[in-house]
Amino acid sequence: MTRKCRVLQRAALWFRLALLLLSAVGYAAAAGRCSSVAFPSNRLYAACSDLPHHSSSIHWSYDSAAATLSFAFVAPPPQPKGWVAWAINPTADGMLGSQTLIAFHQPGGSMGVRTYNITAYAPITEGPIDFNASNLAAEHSGGVMRLYGKLKLPAGMTVVKQVWQVGSSVADGVPQKHDFQPDNLQSKGTLDLIKGAISSSGGSTTVKKNVHGVLNAVSWGIMLPIGAIIARYLKTFKSADPAWFYLHVTCQIVGYGVGVGGWATGLYLGSKSKGIQYTTHRSIGITLFCLGTLQVFALFLRPSKDHKYRFIWNIYHYLVGYTVIVLGIVNVFKGLAILGVDHKWTMGYVTAVAILGGIALFLEVVTWFVVLKRKADARSSSNGVQHPLSDA
Ligand SMILES: *[C@@H]1O[C@H](CO)[C@@H](O)[C@H](O)[C@H]1NC(C)=O
Numbered sequence: 001m002t003r004k005c006r007v008l009q010r011a012a013l014w015f016r017l018a019l020l021l022l023s024a025v026g027y028a029a030a031a032g033r034c035s036s037v038a039f040p041s042n043r044l045y046a047a048c049s050d051l052p053h054h055s056s057s058i059h060w061s062y063d064s065a066a067a068t069l070s071f072a073f074v075a076p077p078p079q080p081k082g083w084v085a086w087a088i089n090p091t092a093d094g095m096l097g098s099q100t101l102i103a104f105h106q107p108g109g110s111m112g113v114r115t116y117n118i119t120a121y122a123p124i125t126e127g128p129i130d131f132n133a134s135n136l137a138a139e140h141s142g143g144v145m146r147l148y149g150k151l152k153l154p155a156g157m158t159v160v161k162q163v164w165q166v167g168s169s170v171a172d173g174v175p176q177k178h179d180f181q182p183d184n185l186q187s188k189g190t191l192d193l194i195k196g197a198i199s200s201s202g203g204s205t206t207v208k209k210n211v212h213g214v215l216n217a218v219s220w221g222i223m224l225p226i227g228a229i230i231a232r233y234l235k236t237f238k239s240a241d242p243a244w245f246y247l248h249v250t251c252q253i254v255g256y257g258v259g260v261g262g263w264a265t266g267l268y269l270g271s272k273s274k275g276i277q278y279t280t281h282r283s284i285g286i287t288l289f290c291l292g293t294l295q296v297f298a299l300f301l302r303p304s305k306d307h308k309y310r311f312i313w314n315i316y317h318y319l320v321g322y323t324v325i326v327l328g329i330v331n332v333f334k335g336l337a338i339l340g341v342d343h344k345w346t347m348g349y350v351t352a353v354a355i356l357g358g359i360a361l362f363l364e365v366v367t368w369f370v371v372l373k374r375k376a377d378a379r380s381s382s383n384g385v386q387h388p389l390s391d392a
């Protein structure tokens, strides 16, 4: 009884430590980059906002009387000879129609900014943009490029659709095509020049992607591992005998149900994503669904405890079960990479997996301890029975 109490107390302590760790991770991630960017003293901006992709930030002052926007866009180019770009798209959402400013090393070597009215997915050509641009300048130091400019906006345009981008190379004074990774495709959204708020790209697809991510991370990535931990470690305690089984089955069936929901949203997103295929993520997802379904149906075919095939069934059940857990966690990481989520979410999931791993390790040790002790007790008591007079 007292040992159980101590175990519970220790578990509570672990839990609190884990919470502390999680909040620390969250805090570090929330502290933000943009407030720590230093500019020369002649460049002061009233507001700044971290942007969700390319480790970039936007700094600005908006003069509503004159409708002018002074801004600095700061981002690390993927290569030292690359480029960084910031744009306002007055007509659409995304690259086409963007009134773009691009900073890069000019053919002479010094940093400069040029303007582009982007009308096609084709090599870009320099030209005038819809907004009168002045005070254009750029710097490249400490691994980041800073793009400065001042734009005259139409009166009343205080919420703009912004698009930002980075690229690795410039050829003959022409910035070359950027990558087509999720970060590159999602670096767009709105910027409220007055309130300072930004919204991320994509609207409803983004919401669906997040729903897909949360459902799958919770089910395949967290619930199924917890169910496995329950089965493996509660079983040791005789007092938990039928209870562990029902807990395990409940946890796995609920996890599987939520997981199927996540899987279905994944198929939907896959069918919507015409241009880009995430083949590995998709294949693992389909494999997971098949193995998970097999596991649920195999429950109904489970031979009774003393049946001669029960041993084989158990081996099958462990193999498929552990495969599902490993693939599930791998696929959550693949999904997080595809979503291009903020670092803190990936860290949050890493922490969750680490906590589950830590709990499993701890329980593994406890289990071995209990099992060995039980064996030792059994031996000494059987000694006592067999040789009651041996010590006399
Ligand atoms: C930008 O391109 C569009 C489409 O070709 C055109 O209608 C618009 O006038 C251009 N803007 C400028 C400033 O040249």
Ligand SMILES: *[C@@H]1O[C@H](CO)[C@@H](O)[C@H](O)[C@H]1NC(C)=O
Binding pocket: 132, 133, 134
């Ligand atoms: C752009 O701004 C400059 C300086 O403010 C001004 O001289 C020029 O006339 C403006 N051009 C247009 C097309 O509004």
